[in-house]
Amino acid sequence: MQTPAGKECRFYYQNFHRGRSEQECRLIQNNPRSPKWRPEDCFNCPVPDILRANSSPDLVLEGTVRRGLLGLNRHVEVKAFCSRHLVDVEQPEVGCPRCALERPGLRELFGDSEA
Numbered sequence: 001m002q003t004p005a006g007k008e009c010r011f012y013y014q015n016f017h018r019g020r021s022e023q024e025c026r027l028i029q030n031n032p033r034s035p036k037w038r039p040e041d042c043f044n045c046p047v048p049d050i051l052r053a054n055s056s057p058d059l060v061l062e063g064t065v066r067r068g069l070l071g072l073n074r075h076v077e078v079k080a081f082c083s084r085h086l087v088d089v090e091q092p093e094v095g096c097p098r099c100a101l102e103r104p105g106l107r108e109l110f111g112d113s114e115a
Helices: 039-044 047-053 097-102
Strands: 012-015 022-025 059-066 075-082 087-089
Touching (some): 022 039, 047 059
Antiparallel strands (some): 059 075, 075 087
16 A cells, blocks of 8 residues: 555555545554554655565564654664574565575575575
8 A cells, every 4th residue: 555655565554435534554553662653654664665675475574663852853663584584684675695595596695605
């Protein structure tokens, strides 16, 4: 679904049908430690770009809204995890290094260190 920022994101949901006014980010909603999500948080959220760059079904994302100084400059911080190899993913746009080593032609991205 298209976010208020105009990008496609599978975690964003809205329903304005027949007088309803529902907007939610299901990624942020699944994190009880995060402050409450607001629609303007979509404008500086990296998740749509991560999802566009990496469509791995094994990539698990966790999003948290972080507040800046004096409550200003809110932004979404994302942590990624590979559910296949049970490792943290440092660059979610690129993906899991171990998954890349299993795919022919992608070894060049990460080197031949684990081959």
